[in-house]
Amino acid sequence: MGTGFSSLALLEINGSSSTNGYPSPMSKPTGLGDLPENCVSSILNHMDPPEICKLAMLSRAFHNASSADFIWESKLPPNYKFLVEKILHFTPPNSYMPKKDIYTKLCQPNHFDGGTKEVWLEKSSGKMCLSISSKALRITGIDDRRYWNHIPTEESRFKTVAYLQQIWWVEVLGELDFEFPPGNYSVFFRLQLGKSSRRFGRRVCNLDQVHGWDIKPARFQLSTSNGQKSSSECYLNEPGNWVQYHVGDFVVDSPHNMAMKIKFSMVQIDCTHTKGGLCLDSVLICPK
Incomplete structure (x- = not known):
């Protein structure tokens, strides 16, 4: 009895209405395209955005279901x-x-x-990233061309970086009011020792003005409006390469407290020696 039931069920799934073991001439095989659209939507709701986009090409039912609002609202961040x-x-x-x-x-x-x-947003996860240009930061001496200049470059998403020629007192401050989805975040300064350019189609980096960064470390600090604080010190010692120097981490623990003000800084204020040859691109805030 069990065997007969299984065989009959299999024939019905395959679109057969015959009971003699052979498909009916009037039947046609079923496939993914025959699934109800609401069933397909429920399946897609458990998948990542790249997988949803791939499955949308399988059939019209998958294509239509892949546009359902409830699917994509579940992928969007709470903010x-x-x-x-x-x-x-x-x-x-x-x-x-x-x-x-x-x-x-x-x-x-x-x-x-x-x-x-x-x-x-990161395409695969929906997590939020944010970048802040050097032009949005308060940089001591930025208006005096003897010290700092904004120079164009294709190596920045903002197409320009702040370049330090020489100064005694380095101080860069920034702050941001924003809504962050719940999660753990890291803050980085994107810096490079040396001024890069292209020569005969190749990247080159001029290190002539790089000095003073191996004597005392730069100090990075981070604070948030809800009392989180962190700090670190680091020597800038990788000339010719863009490096993301870690400032600190902060946590957003509730979808009801996503609005937050954060402050961050980089200083090297030892006035016993000058510092120079530094490119400041941006500050990056990304999921930890």
Whole structure:
């Protein structure tokens, strides 16, 4: 009895209505395209965005189901409404944008605050990253061309970096008011000793003005509006390469407390010697 039932069930799944062991001439085999769209949506809801996009090419049912709002809303970070209004300048509920389109747009590099900051989502995870240009930082002496200059470069996502020729007192301060999705975050200064350029199609780095960074370490500090603090010291000693120097970490532990003000700094204020030859690109905030 069990065997007969299994055989009959198999024939029905394969689209057969015959009971003699052979498919009916009027039947046709079923496939993924015959799954109900709501069933497909439930399956896709448990997958990562890249997997959803791949499966959307399997059939019309998968393609239609892959655009369901409830799927993509589950992939968006909890602060996505804040990002939609601040970054995409889109104000629901007065107008409508599909959640899939919101996810796609937020995965692109999105500039704000006059192009001095940039935010994006990691495509595979939906986690948020943020970068702050040197032009959005308070740099001691930045208005005096004897010390600092903003120079163009293709090695920065902001197309320009702050270059230090020589100074006694190095102080870089920054702050940011933003909504961060719950999670652990790390803050980095992206720096390079030396001025890079291209010569005959090859990257070269001029180290002539690099000096003073091996005598005393640079000090990095981080604090948040809810009382988190961290600090570290590090010698800048990798000339010719862009390096992300770790400032510290902070935690956002609740979707109800995502708004946070963070302050960060880099200083080397030992006035017994000058420092120079430093490129300051940006500050990076990313999931730890």
